[in-house]
Amino acid sequence: MKSATLFSAATTNPNTPETDMQPFVMHTVTYYVDGELTEQQVLASEPMHAIKKVRAKLKSKGWQA
Numbered sequence: 001m002k003s004a005t006l007f008s009a010a011t012t013n014p015n016t017p018e019t020d021m022q023p024f025v026m027h028t029v030t031y032y033v034d035g036e037l038t039e040q041q042v043l044a045s046e047p048m049h050a051i052k053k054v055r056a057k058l059k060s061k062g063w064q065a
Helices: 047-060
Strands: 004-011 025-033 036-044
Touching (some): 004 047, 025 047
Antiparallel strands (some): 025 036
């Protein structure tokens, strides 16, 4: 079973007045798989929401996340 650890997330682009009004913006989620840094981009309302989306996707594939 593959394992993903040390998740972090941030907005992909700087915040602007326009993006502050949007319910979802692009986030970059980084995490480690077997010691290798991996990155995914997802639409989310905040960084923690982005991490939850990526973890759910990995778990659905049978990963430990």
